Amino acid sequence: MPVSEGLDGAQRCGELLRELLTTVPRYRRRWQTQVRRNRSDDLSQAAVAEVLALHLWDTGERDDGQTTLARDLKDRVRRTLSGRGMSAQTLTWLIAAFDMTDQHAGRLWAAYSGDDSGQRGVAHTFRTVRPMIRPQRHRTISLFERYRIGADGALIDRHTWHTIIAVADGVGSFVFNHEPLPVTVDVILGGEVGQHYHYGGGLESEEIVLNRTLRRGDTAAVEYLTTYPPCAAQLTEIRRPARGRSENVDIAVAFDTAHLPTAVWWCVWDDHLENAPVREEPASPEDGVVHRFLPFIEQTAVGFRWQW
Template identity: 40%
Template structure:
């Protein structure tokens, strides 16, 4: 680990522990599973919070399994000691404790030094409707199967209305998507196809938002089988805060190299810049930003 990375991990570990011991809503979350240990955060209790995140994501079948709790407790111990804090683990902390956008941004900024990607889209594509919301937090998970195909994409998002009457979110997605399931927070609405190859679907929210009101929702996208891919992209028109991106590979089919990448278009063209990434032990690459705007970001890899 480089000196810069080591310093970022140590500083993030200190910030994370401070948040978990001084923020009432975060303290309540872990104290359900155990009281303070010697005046500090109870690491086993935190491990139980993280186990629930893995369970809801589908990574484990039993969040109370002692082996799972022991594995996560060891991860928490290494993180709090400032020795190891992979991006996926920090993302799980953020999700498990439902951290505020400000806290999310501070944590990612401290860990990675990454701030923003803006203004790389040179030619705007036509869209089905204007954007009447802003995204406050975004968790994207792409799942690659053993045949090197994109099998599933899971998205968790929180939006804030910029005006009264916001009743839907326009989801721009890959053209080879075959099915979209809204897990909670809304239902699938109108479908759009454009001459330039952009395809979108409305997610109709459970309730109509007034200006400044917020809604969270989760949805999954499924794709044509056996379609080999070497990249995934996520576009943003207006500013999207705290995007947290993850691509998951099966342990028996890992890529040779993987990069966080930035493009000028939703689907066309080569990447314009990239950052090499290391895979976690579970086969996941992760990258997070404070915000993105008028850009396309994601991952690319080589087998």
């Protein structure tokens, strides 16, 4: 059954999620084992909440002494399945709790982002490779970033929801690379900020220490907020680089509606910080927001540029 047209991203994602949970045998078996009364093929929100609670206890994201967790999650699950209150965090949890395939996860993220057109990813545009602090031992399986631009044209903050999967045993942290501008980087969920690094010819990074050490194949979801100082100069671009492969990438920039740019372009660069875009195309803000979803990025930098 195709996802219905005419719905917003969250509604389409909720519809697709219900379809997957009821038609894919191994997903259906997982929640059916938690049905406590009148076992049937009808999707049980309580059973889905039980699966989600078991996952959060198992991964340590919630204390196993929180005995009412499944009941507490039931309303969140109801809103998610209805598409009337879905969050990136809940979708991340459900994908991991049901051990969904990369293909199914990609379809859900694309629907959630409001762009399920199946457009291609971007890879291997870097001309030179900047040095890394240490080898990357994880892969990004979903990345949502929201940038806010103030009425003065300066960057206010950058809100990130980031899910990784370990590609080796003993992954206890990862490095968040950024430009040398932030005032603070605060981890809201999933870990804490560790050591700060300067490297890569103008790049800086924060180590994000996870709440638990991952084994190969384990996943972790982290939410962090980067804030920026008041700036006299107006910002004219944001770039999101990726060295290793990052999948299900959704980037949005929200401009203050009192001061909108005169033109915006979606861009691809061949460097983290320097040079003009190697590819670009016009982008049109809707209610002051420009947004793009990509199934993957690798060895590239993508983002938006604009003029005031």
